[in-house]
Amino acid sequence: MPGSGPSDVVTAPSESQDLFDESTFARALVPMTAEERIRAAVDRFGNHAVLISSMQKTAAVLMHMFHRLGRKNEVLFVDTGYHFPETLAYRDELQARFRLNLITLMPKQTVEEQAETYGCELYRFVDGQKRCCALRKEEPYIEHLRSRGHRLTMVGLRAQEGGHRSKVTPLQRDPRFGGYTMHPLFDWTDEDIDKYLQRYDVPAHPLHARGYPSIGCAPCTTPVVDGEHPRAGRWRHLRQADGEQPLYCNITAVDREAGKVSSSPKEDLFVIVPCFNEVENIDATVADIQANRGHLPVNVKIILADDGSTDGTVQRMRALAEAHDNISVRVNDRNLGIGATVMAASAEIPDEAWVTVVPGDNDFMFSSIERFLSLRDRYDLILGYIQNEVVRPLRRRLGAQLFAVSVRTVFGLPFRYVNGMKLYKAEVFRGIDVAAGGHGHNAELLAKALLRNPFLRVTEVPFGLRGRRSGEGRSLNVRAVTNALGSFAVGRRAVSDYRRTVLGLRD
Numbered sequence: 001m002p003g004s005g006p007s008d009v010v011t012a013p014s015e016s017q018d019l020f021d022e023s024t025f026a027r028a029l030v031p032m033t034a035e036e037r038i039r040a041a042v043d044r045f046g047n048h049a050v051l052i053s054s055m056q057k058t059a060a061v062l063m064h065m066f067h068r069l070g071r072k073n074e075v076l077f078v079d080t081g082y083h084f085p086e087t088l089a090y091r092d093e094l095q096a097r098f099r100l101n102l103i104t105l106m107p108k109q110t111v112e113e114q115a116e117t118y119g120c121e122l123y124r125f126v127d128g129q130k131r132c133c134a135l136r137k138e139e140p141y142i143e144h145l146r147s148r149g150h151r152l153t154m155v156g157l158r159a160q161e162g163g164h165r166s167k168v169t170p171l172q173r174d175p176r177f178g179g180y181t182m183h184p185l186f187d188w189t190d191e192d193i194d195k196y197l198q199r200y201d202v203p204a205h206p207l208h209a210r211g212y213p214s215i216g217c218a219p220c221t222t223p224v225v226d227g228e229h230p231r232a233g234r235w236r237h238l239r240q241a242d243g244e245q246p247l248y249c250n251i252t253a254v255d256r257e258a259g260k261v262s263s264s265p266k267e268d269l270f271v272i273v274p275c276f277n278e279v280e281n282i283d284a285t286v287a288d289i290q291a292n293r294g295h296l297p298v299n300v301k302i303i304l305a306d307d308g309s310t311d312g313t314v315q316r317m318r319a320l321a322e323a324h325d326n327i328s329v330r331v332n333d334r335n336l337g338i339g340a341t342v343m344a345a346s347a348e349i350p351d352e353a354w355v356t357v358v359p360g361d362n363d364f365m366f367s368s369i370e371r372f373l374s375l376r377d378r379y380d381l382i383l384g385y386i387q388n389e390v391v392r393p394l395r396r397r398l399g400a401q402l403f404a405v406s407v408r409t410v411f412g413l414p415f416r417y418v419n420g421m422k423l424y425k426a427e428v429f430r431g432i433d434v435a436a437g438g439h440g441h442n443a444e445l446l447a448k449a450l451l452r453n454p455f456l457r458v459t460e461v462p463f464g465l466r467g468r469r470s471g472e473g474r475s476l477n478v479r480a481v482t483n484a485l486g487s488f489a490v491g492r493r494a495v496s497d498y499r500r501t502v503l504g505l506r507d
């Protein structure tokens, strides 16, 4: 499945490879002017020193310097397919003036193809934005650098921008392509930039004058108002709370390093994938999990749990386990229901490990788990509610609403949704027997866990649904509804018994 950004697999150049004294070179850059830094990079790396341009002010300064210095080194621009028309027109205007060796890089998929692949426009979701930026910006850029054997890219980052960029240095290694990123303007101020553009009569991107101090893709960029941070207009639609909003797309090495997760994860995340006749979906479900695991701060282990399938699901599971060393398979000899299947798989998981359940119909967007994991230090149990209900047909939305109201009323659980993505420590539910085998399973389990430990730290976060692509959903046929009601009644009785017999509470 498409989706993973370039990984850190290329070895950075070593001094023994090319006798390049990196620290001496970096030190020498500090007192130089920006033009001298560009010259030094080109002297050292020849045509393998290139510039990446965002078409914002700092990029315009660097493009003009390339022009003044008569450089024909590549100037790269990544056309994400989502740029403002003004950005593309501005690129063409600068190119007409400067006649640079400008190369426009494109992502592998068009925006329409990507939306088709993922079933949504990724930029609309907190969890999708990183993937979208990786696919549409980082991947084409890094692939180009690798395929051309480039050794150094120049980027317009400056220390005055603040945040983690305040520590930006003239030269930094970038292991993604085994080379270096240079910041020729690292010590420039806003005033320096404006003065330069004025002095050489270089026009700025027209949107800067219309309230956009920082300009990216059109769907993810808005103007700012007085007093806002210059990057406050980026990904504003993804703001969940004050300060919680992506500010960088990670195309540059500095931004990527700052947002990077631990490279040596210590905790385990077990992903239980319950399946009943999911031969058409199991491969895509596993591919989605595997494509995301490299971004996560945990070791991902997958348990494919078959619940008596008769359509060849088990054979596909075994083939997947053969192909991946982080996958194991367990099989029920008959259909027991999703609850019993998950409980049986959970028995194999150590108490201290994290657990999530991803049904094998490929409906959950596994990338959402990143948000759950980011809260794992503060909560014992994180429940997901659906962020994009609209992908579900009306009858399923109505069914889910009815179910949520029933859970609230019958089980006394105040949560928006109990059958969605969740993350919990295995010990949270350890030792709790569950009578309900179907859809009442989760409600019973949660109710008992909260009865046992009233101080359980629980929170709710949104997660994305892809929408079912293949096979028939079974959640609303007559048999499934009957089973769900039966499972609900069983669960309710079991919770009552638990209150009375285990905790000594009166009904």
Ligand code: SF4
Pocket (backbone or CB within 6 Å): 080, 082, 122, 123, 128, 129, 130, 132, 133, 134, 136, 137, 216, 217, 219, 220, 249
């Ligand atoms: Fe996608 Fe928005 Fe990133 Fe552009 S800025 S690549 S539209 S998420």
